[in-house]
Amino acid sequence: MIKFIVGTHDVPKSASQVIVISPKNNSQDYNLPAGVIKKIEKRIADKENGFFTLYEDDTIRLVSVYAKDESEVVNDSEELRLFGAAVYKALETEKVEEAQLIGFTDALSVCERSLFLEGVSLAQYRFDKYKQKKEEPSLKTVYMDEESVVEGELEALENLVKAVSFAKDLVNEPVNYLDAPKFSELAKEMANEYGFTTEVFDKAKIEELKMGGLLGVNQGSDTPPTFNIFTHKPDDAVNKQPLVLVGKGVMFDTGGYSLKPANYMLDMKTDMAGAAAVLATIMAVAANRLPYYVIGLVPATDNKVSANAFVVDDIITISDGTTVEVQNTDAEGRLVLADALAYAKQFNPELVIDLATLTGAAAAITGSLGIAMAG
Template identity: 50%
Template sequence: MIPKISQTTEFKENISRAILFDDFSQVTIPQLSDAEKAHIHKKLEKETECVINHFPNLFFFGKIKKAKEAYMETEAARKAGSKLYDALKASDVKTVQLENFSKPELMPAFLEGLLLTTYSFEKYKKEKEQFCIEQIFINDKTTSDKIISEITKLSKAVFAARDLVNEPLSFLTATQFSEEIEKLSKESGFNLEVFNKQKIEALKMGGILAVNKGSIDPPTFNILEWKPENATNKQPIVLVGKGIVFDTGGLSLKPTPNSMDYMKCDMAGGAVIATTVYAAALNELPLHIVGLVPATDNRPDGNAYVPGDIITMFDGTTVEIKNTDAEGRLILADALSYAKKYKPQLVIDYATLTGAAVMVAGAHAAVAMGNTQENMQSLKESGFETYERIIEVPLWEEYAKPLKSTIADLNNLGAREAQSTIAGKFLEHFTDYNWIHIDSADTPFFKEKSDYLPAGGTGYGTRLLYNFLKKLIVSK
């Protein structure tokens, strides 16, 4: 639940205070004794946060150290927001006033870190978390109501992405995924069209149909569109997300420990795309955006597709199946081909695509590649600004050679080495427009909490793409 947030220009004496600063001498707090001030000074020589309890309230001090890069200071403010939440929860304090004696741009990050830490997924728990922040006052002239509203709505979108990733297949089938996206569309105002299996068959989307052959549940193909009257782009931005609601690997079965047991998160790319469009609609971004989310599970039923099969994709390309666990690129390829009908300004696909990307980036970044350097540079800048960072790798032609097949146009696996780039080269075959591919590596799902990123679904990518989209708005 998002707390109630409001601006204030008055110092409120009887509630808890959380203060960001560069230099403690800037801060005046009459309630503190000389001994308490000395304690704060001493503690902040080695640490960046300090908490003083004045029952029933507390004082939180967050020191922002000067960094070589401005984005590191912004991230420090987010982490301070997360530490503040932990302190409030430990003392059961539900109302707090935020103050900033540091750089003006750090207050929004402080608020964002605090809000993102309030998330919990308790749908299936008998005992629910009792603590929640009820009221946040912001005493900062540079943080407008518009900024507060945008951060609140974007946090809400991140929470929606986390919820989707956390849902098990026992609930979130491809059909249910579409129903959850429909709820987001009704709330925020974007349009949604869902192709059922019969429509997908009629369109001959061979990649989606092949992956779905082993499932008892039908696939869906979701088309999300946000097209406000004041859109500044003549050609739409198309966002494509992998929606594998569970991945067993198919007949190329995954091992269970630290592999298949986390594969409910294989639709994280689809969740990121759906919630990015949702955030854009909630905040009324003046951009024409289309989201494409193909969805199915990948299972080893008796009728499942097998290594050696040849399938025909939506654009007519034939693909020899070498491994049924290389399924994400098959459903994305159909969506990337379908995207051509929009004559897009830019297409970005987002997916939990390869374990090789994990070897490159771990849980600290996503791996990206593409054919549009200007957009890639802007995306990387957004990665730093949101701390949802991007590592770019090249798409050299040599990486396409392993994808050649003697009996079809392509094979779906290639070689073991450089697999994240080879997967990108496979997808590139289905594009003829400005395009970026993002392989999310280990970012969508954490085993343990890390500051404002919870255990479970992280929502990593929604803030990144939203920030990037804002950069594409053209002033009229």
């Protein structure tokens, strides 16, 4: 993970400079060539972000132009993250090991700076756990002045990035290394490390609770299901009724007897992204000691084909007594989530949010620019 150092007195001469320019500061304050200043002014006038690399002896100066003012990005946090990620990638291209942020405080607001640093940090993620040859990232250290961040912000950022990276690791793990029981064991380890509680129901308990959706989807698998409950309830919680997060934990989805085509089955190890997001969110909330009562619920199983697998026209009874006629065994997410949502009722929650990779058909509506939401 990148180390952020606040204070400019110890910046080595070998550190490359990242000069951040926006409509808030003046590009003429940074001893830049006239031609570069002219290009910066055009970028800002056209509201177009961009980069200019200046080579000086053994270092570089990366001029980073963020062309939008704060009023235009109030609701667009992702743009700041992507800008930070683009800066990171530009530095990686040049194999920069140490960098100093110049003009950072003048160019971006406190909120914008935090999002920018988040983007820089997240861009370093890579999943190479099973590769024989691993390529280490070049950028190790970023220096900034004392006014760049508020007290405690870097620690909170580090906790957040760790949690997000952990979620990505879970999503990238293949099912032969991460099935439902292994997910639950890993969740217990995280609970011990981060200070929240985890309760895991095994198959016998799930049967006792008559969670027919989860059990129905699991029928075709030799691996038993689990039902996971994560709880963060600090003494200073501002909400008496919990916020409940429900994550779809289908560890691998073949589609069942409504079998997916081969090309659509690729990457179905990622069908538990909702579960990963819920666990990682609880981790981040606990690590940053946020004063919120939060519960995470994850029904976990895989959806496979066998002589015992559920089939279309089966009638399944959810734990609250709702009966469901199965019309497509590849609609397994709704079945496991139904049991989790029914279980959530007992907590009288203030809010319930479920996170799930339910159907690729939603991309016809949103494309790559958004996510489908119902509620």
